[in-house]
Amino acid sequence: MAVLLLAEVTGGELNLDATSKAVAAAAQLGEVTALCAGASAAAAGEAAAKIDGVAKVLVAEDDSLGHRLAESTAALIVSLAGDYEHIVAPATTDAKNVMPRVAALLDVMVISDVSGIVDGATFERPIYAGNAVQTVKSKDATKVVTIRTSTFDAAGEQAAAAVETVSAAADPGLSEWVEDHVAESDRPELTSAGRVVSGGRGLGSEENFELIEKLADKLGAAVGASRAAVDSGYAPNDWQVGQTGKVVAPELYVAVGISGAIQHLAGMKDSKVIVAINKDEEAPIFQVADYGLVGDLFDVVPELTEKL
């Protein structure tokens, strides 16, 4: 049984962490062919060929694939789909944009955010902000699946698999890219980081959010935020952790000035060790924390940063 896996390629580069976690999951389904698509994707293809479990790499390079626009990327996948029983991708925003479109074009359901694979047709996925886990069995001939990467370990390395090129499908020309606003950062990437420090509304301002960043830098951690912190403009949107943001499962998650709404917990409660710092001893975050510290974050966080 064959699996076509859409590798996560951004600006010509492979996102190794997300892709190799999806490969680890997809390898349970069958032989994996990784598709690297982009305006330039050859280097990403070379990198994907070395992920353990990848049997073959397809590289599609075309300007129309440059910014992972949904219409052209979906058309490419559909043009290749006939050979595969499963079409899989890591559940990134790019793949969430593309994969339901692929599924509808194939007249099948998409199975989003899969956290467990039971067999080739049966999958587990969280629903209701992770308050329930559903096991579903697909009746469709082709299974289009996105993988919740935080629940799978990354695949290792191997000697490079063969790389072939394929051509892009006809570009429907429905959308064009205008610009990206991407913050450059030396910090680890949120969804792959081993440690994450997140701040919430309790920080009170964008300036104060620096306390979170300093603690994160001391720990070599990525920075996250609650929705309230993002909505209030203390932190950028791509730091949001939760049901409708990013899902993380680091070794260490430190939640500062975050109350612990279910929508936030949905994005971090699978972390190995959770630390909560909050001045309200009744805050629900303490119910999932391994270590809770009741106190004013403006005292506790500088002291913690200092003493680490």
Next chain:
Amino acid sequence: MKVLVPVKRVIDYNVKVRVKSDGSGVDLANVKMSMNPFDEIAVEEAIRLKESGAAEEVVAVSIGVKQAQETLRTALAMGADRAILVVAAEDVHQDIEPLAVAKILKGVIDAEQPGLVLAGKQAIDNDMNATGQMLSALLGWSQATFASKVEIEGEHAKVTREVDGGLQTIKVKMPAIVTVDLRLNEPRYASLPNIMKAKKKPLDEKTPGDYGVDVAPRLEILKTEEPAERKAGVMVGSVDELIEKLKTEAGVL
């Protein structure tokens, strides 16, 4: 331009979800139901387009049980002009899959010919994040998902999208499907006079059969379970104690 807004009736986001002990699903009997929060944002955006003169009419559509009428009345009270309810289920526990919803919406769109569809990015019950993309595929329209800013510029819409790396702006051909994210706007509350007025606005009822759509699920739900519980942790009294525990007990420092 006519704007179509699909709104879903879901469990209120504040309600603590209870998984039924027989594993058959989540208990939805007698719990508070509301409009999917993302759909409120979509309705708000549609109304603002109307207020700015970019749109003439806002039509809200819901697919599900008869009680979704209430959800549509909320959309009407916020300012939508009319509503269409496609009664596709009898039991509140029966969720219509995004593929079937998209097929029904395609039927509605073929009849209504809107210039723009504003949907939510995700329903907070099934957490699928799929319907808008599927609908766009079925129609062969452009799609712009996870929108935090929407500007209509004649034959195009310029949409800023919330993506993993930050923000991406794209220009899509109209007619388009846009799915909205949290930061697009803050939805208004319906005023009492508007709630009264909404009762008189037209609400049509249809069935999936009217659009020739079979809503039989493609995904058979085998079981629904509670997630693994986390063990309760401990409270520490000081920063020093915290560091000590993280080093020796948790071994993460």
